[in-house]
Amino acid sequence: MTSSVPKGLLDWCALDGPSAVLDVVRRRAELGQSTETGRLGAVRLTVAQRREVGRLLGTTWALSDRPLQLRDVAARLREHGLTVLELVERVRGPIELEADVRRTAVETADTEDAAALAELVAAGVPVAEARTWLDEDRSLPVLGSGRRLGTIWEVAAVWCAAPGRGAKPVRLAQLASVHLGDAHALDADQTLGKLVARLAATVHGLERPTRGGKAWRLAWAAIGILCDEVSSRVLALNLHLTGDSHVARLCRESIGEPMWLTLRSLRGDWTAEPGTVFVCENPTVAEAAADTLGADCPPLICTDGTATTAAVDLVGGLAAIGCDLHIRADFDAAGLVIVNQLLAAAPDAKPWRFDTPTYLSHFPSATTDVTDLRTALTHLGTTIHEETLLEDLLTDLRAHAAGRPHR
Known part of the structure; x- marks a missing residue:
C-alpha cells in the first residue's frame, strides 16, 4: 500500500534516520505499546540521522537537543492524512502483536x-x-x-x-x-x-x-x-579368550598372528583372565609386534583408525572383566577422538605413551608450557604417527613380555 503514501514521505522513510525511527515504532506496536505518543528513547541518532529526521520535524528540532517524541511525528503525519502506525504498516507491512504471535505459535x-x-x-x-x-x-x-x-x-x-x-x-x-x-x-x-x-x-x-x-x-x-555384524571389525594379537564363542576359538587358533575379529564373531559368552592389554591405532604396530615377538607378545588390539563398534565392544568387554588396558593412537585430532571412544568404554584405561611429554619430546626446540595434550596438538599443529614411535612401542611390549615395567 506504499502507493497511498506521498512520494516525498516515502523518500524520507528510506533515509537512515527515519528508517531507524520506523524500526522502533514497529517494535512498540508488536509489543502493544502506543505508536502515537511517548518518547522514543530507544532511538540513538547520529548528527546526520537527526538532520534527516528533521526534514519532517523541522530544522528547529533538528538543531535542538529535544528528544524524539511520537506526538511530534504524529502531528506532522496528520498533515498527510496518516497516523504513525498507518505509515509504518504501509511502508513495512502489517504488524502482528507479539502476544498474538506467541499464542499462534503455541497453538501450532x-x-x-x-x-x-x-x-x-x-x-x-x-x-x-x-x-x-x-x-x-x-x-x-x-x-x-x-x-x-x-x-x-x-x-x-x-x-x-x-x-x-x-x-x-x-x-x-x-x-x-x-x-x-x-x-x-x-x-x-x-x-x-x-x-x-x-x-x-x-x-x-x-x-x-x-x-x-x-x-x-x-x-x-x-x-x-x-544389524550388520560383519562389516565392523578389529585387529587382535594374542588375545587369550576362553568360552564357547566363535571369537574364543579364533583367538586360540591364531596365537602369534594378528587376527581380524568381526562383531559377529564377538557374539556369545567369552571371558579372559584379567591382565594387561595394549591398544593401538595402526596395523603396522601389530604386524611389527607379531614379527618381533610372535606368541610372546602381550595381548594387543588395533583399532585400524576410528574405533569401530567391534573395537569398542571388545575393549569394553575386557574392561568389564578387569583387564588393565593401555591405549594410544596417533598424535592428532583423530587420535584424540579414538582415545576418547575407548575411554568411554573403558574409563579406567591408562595412556600408553599418549601424553603431552611424549608428544613434546619430538619438538626439542619448541617453547610451550602447556600440560594438556589437546592444547599442545593445537599449539604445535604437527601430527606424530604411531609408526614414528614404533621402536619405543616394541620396547614396551618386550619389557612387559619379560616381566619388566613399561611406560
Whole structure:
C-alpha cells in the first residue's frame, strides 16, 4: 500500500534516520505499546540521522537537543492524512502483536504434537511410550517448526514395516533399501535410524542407544531387525579368550598372528583372565609386534583408525572383566577422538605413551608450557604417527613380555 503514501514521505522513510525511527515504532506496536505518543528513547541518532529526521520535524528540532517524541511525528503525519502506525504498516507491512504471535505459535505446536502422537498410535506404538519418546527425544525437530510431523511420518512408516518381536527378522539395510530406497538410511549416524532405535528402546524398556553398539543392536532386535555384524571389525594379537564363542576359538587358533575379529564373531559368552592389554591405532604396530615377538607378545588390539563398534565392544568387554588396558593412537585430532571412544568404554584405561611429554619430546626446540595434550596438538599443529614411535612401542611390549615395567 506504499502507493497511498506521498512520494516525498516515502523518500524520507528510506533515509537512515527515519528508517531507524520506523524500526522502533514497529517494535512498540508488536509489543502493544502506543505508536502515537511517548518518547522514543530507544532511538540513538547520529548528527546526520537527526538532520534527516528533521526534514519532517523541522530544522528547529533538528538543531535542538529535544528528544524524539511520537506526538511530534504524529502531528506532522496528520498533515498527510496518516497516523504513525498507518505509515509504518504501509511502508513495512502489517504488524502482528507479539502476544498474538506467541499464542499462534503455541497453538501450532499443540496441533502438531497431537497429530504426531496420533500418527504413532495409528502405527501401533503404545500411547504412553509414544508420549514419553515425543517428550524426551531431543533429535526430533522443534515443535511448531512445521518439520516434526514429516519426521514422524517417516518414523511411523519404518515402524509399520518392521516385522516385530517374534516374527521372522529382516536385516536393517534390507529394510532401509526396500522401504526408503537407501540401504544406509537407518545407519547409526543417520537421524532417522537414531529416532527409530530410541523409539524401539522406549517401547521395550531397553537402554536408549546413543551410537552403534550393543544397545543399538538390542533396540532393533526388539522390533525384529538384525544389524550388520560383519562389516565392523578389529585387529587382535594374542588375545587369550576362553568360552564357547566363535571369537574364543579364533583367538586360540591364531596365537602369534594378528587376527581380524568381526562383531559377529564377538557374539556369545567369552571371558579372559584379567591382565594387561595394549591398544593401538595402526596395523603396522601389530604386524611389527607379531614379527618381533610372535606368541610372546602381550595381548594387543588395533583399532585400524576410528574405533569401530567391534573395537569398542571388545575393549569394553575386557574392561568389564578387569583387564588393565593401555591405549594410544596417533598424535592428532583423530587420535584424540579414538582415545576418547575407548575411554568411554573403558574409563579406567591408562595412556600408553599418549601424553603431552611424549608428544613434546619430538619438538626439542619448541617453547610451550602447556600440560594438556589437546592444547599442545593445537599449539604445535604437527601430527606424530604411531609408526614414528614404533621402536619405543616394541620396547614396551618386550619389557612387559619379560616381566619388566613399561611406560
